[in-house]
Amino acid sequence: MAKQTAVDVAAQQRAREQAEVEQAFMKGVSTLRDLIAPSSIEIHSSYFRLGTKYGRTLYVYGYPRQIYTGWLSSLINIDEVLDVSMYVYPVDSQVVLNNLRKKVTQLEASTSINNEKGKTRDPALEAAINDAEELRDQIQLGAERFFRFGLYVTLWADSLDELNFVQNKIETLFGQQLVFSKVASSQQEQGLNSTIPQMSDQLQIRRNMNTGAISTSFPFTSADLTDNTGILYGINMHNNGLVIFDRYRLENANMVVFAKSGAGKSFTVKLEALRSMMLGTEVIIIDPENEYQKLAEAVGGSYVHLSLNSNTRINPFDLPRVIDSDEAEDALRANLVTLHGLFRLMLGGTQIAANGTAMAALTPVEEADLDQALIDTYARVGITSDPLTHHSPPPVISDLYDTLLHMGGSGPQLAQRLRKYTTGTFAGIFSQQSNIDINNPMVVFNIRDLEDELRPIAMYIVLSHIWNITRTDQKKRMLIVDEAWQLMKYDDSANFLFSLAKRARKYYLGLTTITQDVEDFIGSKMGRAIVANSSMQLLLKQSASAVDVLSDVFKLTEEEKKRLANFPIGQGLFFAGQSHVHINIQASPTEQQLITTNPQAAVQGNGNP
Template structure:
């Protein structure tokens, strides 16, 4: 019987054999990776993780500037570096589980979103890209390994800091990997899936080179070296005679067979797979979760010319499990000059030989001679340097078929750029080692490049801003999900966001879908000027608050009691000097801002009028027994009707309050608005989603409603924070914020909220379609500066120039915004990245504005509820009046009832009664 021959292979079975042949990592200490390159030869590496820039959307001038900066970076290199780029698929298991674990009213929508993301992942690769720079230390021969490690740590610290400074000049940022991050990187380099499924825990890392102990022993205080010396003294051991007799006994005793004692758990064992098999066309890696097949491609042929940033087209390929390893090694100018001289002689000889034979010189040889001579001249002037560049691509797959298909797609992408990459047949072991973060090029295949040609290999392209946890904000065009947690303080400075878009660009759809995904873990309060969130509020069982010209639903005089603070314990509210802020004084200033919006023509009142209002406000609160003392702030708050009585008291001949006569006409201006302020607030922030609808307010009352709602939410957020009970995070969403930004005092208040809302676990999200009005004020620019997240959607040609100047956009980004489709835009936390808003079918149905608002029956029920709440809160407490003869036209308004008075201060028959009859001392 004929048997087909087996494929020749070399198997490294067992962790010991795999470590000996593949794992160079020996130790991690002080953020330095110690590699064992031989029996007594060690090398040390520092690893940087680098953030990228979106090279494709940059203007030609910016691209040229970036390439020139990269040239300077290369010319400044005095040591070889390795650039490692890892394309890994998104691990959606945790995200999908978190969505499917949502309970209650949002469960159906969350499960539909999870199914949508799962289908999306099955149709296209969702790739996450990570960029690293491996920096080596100089090889040094030190007899003491500890001394060599200390010297390497010092040298690597200086080289790392200098590299980071050079990267900052390119507009890049990065950070140095810690010990645990280095181990995680090595683990993902050997077994990519297991690094996500079974990450290295702190307890596993702490168990390296140590004995395993019980938890009781681990929690006991450990003995120091002095304790050991004290406990185990030399005199406690055997005496000299016993030692001698023991030695004699040992000499007489027969020799014992020595058994090998196992070592402790080592660092290489944490990252090593169980088996690696080397085949001619690939290597097979067997780990705990399964096997992987890996193949290394080496760039061997390069075209005559290439445009700068050509590598971006390959790096951004929509393929996971692909690693790119670029080894850059500067060469000595003298050595290179001698080699180039020999090449020039060869080319020149070929040209002379052709001339002697009467033949025309070969154009290729003549051009090559010119290139060599030009490069020698640049080397002599110091304008360029020569580097050895080696580019490797490592392709992985769970099966051999998957490996072959991915390899063919990647090879086709490389060939489309007129480059050629060949598999490292019979050398996949060396290729695998060359793609590890060791900074060691085992495969070779290097080519000579000058600085100008080497700069076209600029690798730091892309714009991945996703986090490990959060919710999906959108989709990246290259296939990645943009998952963000707005309240992740380690990644983001704050949770503030601004959204600029023209009408119909899809900004409301984006905000509805995003806030709905955040609802299970945070509260969302929406100020809705166009009634676009009614349907969403109904679907999520939120609280709907309708503000109308008949009632603004909120008593602006509401206070909250500040809890007592133990001595020595600082509260969350502290000013710059560390003292406690007087909430009552701040409330008075906010009310002054309210009256400026209400009573002024352009949002500004003269100082004398504001001083008069301030005196009346203090007297109004004092009538309720509320003073600067925080212990009085829990008493019932006054209302606008009481304030009006005190404001107009002197006009009615009542001088008991001592506020003076209203010579400014403030009471006359305020009187027409009294009916819109209830005696007590009819809104309670007891729902995770609240929709404040201000569509029915006219242009005069809309800014007032915006301010009133924002100040109310701001007050309640601070009250919740002061309760010292863990509270969920809060999103305050102000749609069309430019309505409030038109007034200087409203803009100042909004800017103050943007500065301070982070301290209360909240985020301010402002949207506008009128960017010029928003950016035209200093406060608007402050809100923009305080927003960590920015989203620019489709812009109009009339506003694109101001947006371009404000955000310093390139012409490419400008054209992208002008031609963006509905739902597309540029999103930024630190860098700009294209983002497309996508949603599941049920999310689309829920976020669709055209589905209508509440039913009329529900609207009528809410109107009845408002009326009952108003009647229940119909209480006004004021001091008794002294006998006076006010003008017959003077009216004293209590709540929403306006009653004329006669000369004796009594109401006509059949009226509700004069509120002054119920005044107390």
């Protein structure tokens, strides 16, 4: 018996020792709840402190008679840390109808008493009766339902002063819409519990609302441009979603990009071009600063170098090989109109004066003589309005020079003004038959090495050549015109660019217009028209002087105006149709190395413009 007792005592001693060891071990183990929980919580009458953060809960108690859709957008999109909780409790319709009947009776009784006492009419009382009667009718017909609605907002900050500042901002936003809020005094703990995601309404401060009023409080007000198809443009800074969009699904596929130098506009456009090529889109680029050569070589594209010393030739007299019979008959006439604009540009240009008036380079008589000379020049090589003759080799500028030289009127004088393009300084590049073939997923026309006088002319001729190819062979294409402000300086080239923007959709072409000279571009009539005919716009960081101009055109809010002048590189406002978001353009390291023009960024490969 004694032996058995000794064994039991030893076992109990070992069990106690094991329990003590396990207890000591467990004291040193942290659970997941221990890791994510704040170090402490302090509850005060008008605020609470959670770890190192200060918080304060407000509740909304008053609303205007009418409230409009999107009234919460200013709160949802504010640049502050907030927790917003909305509690919606449906109420049985019969209960509401009984209460409304009693309420209407009370209101009408009050009106009768006031009338008997000879008091003046009470507009608020009459409005209340009308609202109650209208709501009764809607509920009776099943067009409306009734709810109890609670709205609570918890603010967060790093200090009490900052917390008071944020509270003032929120109350100001509410007050502008006649929505009234209060601090949940002596109920901060209940307020915190009501706004954390545990669906516990411990404040229970509610307001009666019908279906229409409740629907205006729909909280997801930030624009979302995520589509099932398209390419990734960047990250939506409102909600950290992806901006995936197909520009060819809009009413037109045109896009304008405005930014100051170094803001990332070329980076963004090259990124879009690279990603669009992956989905089968052909890309054609007019490059005035040699920024696209590296990208073209990386993807196996064609790089067309235009200069007086190069062997590349583009003939402005080329005609499109259109198949459509109606367009075929109109091809010559359309090209004659284009050539009129080109030769006005070559012979001095129709420039826009400071007062907005056009200064013509040709007189009406010279215009008429030039028109006849163009028709005769085509006729001399056998090309007439008959589409069957359009397959003959087209004339060149030297043929037009000979025609002008041997005709009467102002022809010889026009020929002398045109001579520098045939046998003079600028001869060769545009005075011979074309020797280029656009048959590549990416084609870049580099005009950097052309003289300043020739640049707008070259851009005009290249655009005309691309337009003829586009009409001849319709494919999904993107045309990028960099530094488009150079075309806006001349009335004829601005009109031609606008014509492209207006007609591009018919030929499955998306025109991207890039400029850093915002004032000149927007200041011209055609520039504004091009913006109006572009369903997509991208506004990156702007100079202070350009912000006011863009704000007027795009109807920006004060907050957007302030941001537009202070955006970091690669961030901006992205407009697509009726929606616009604050976007951050991001590239992968591989894309970064292909498209960056910043040597330091190319070495680092950090994925930012």
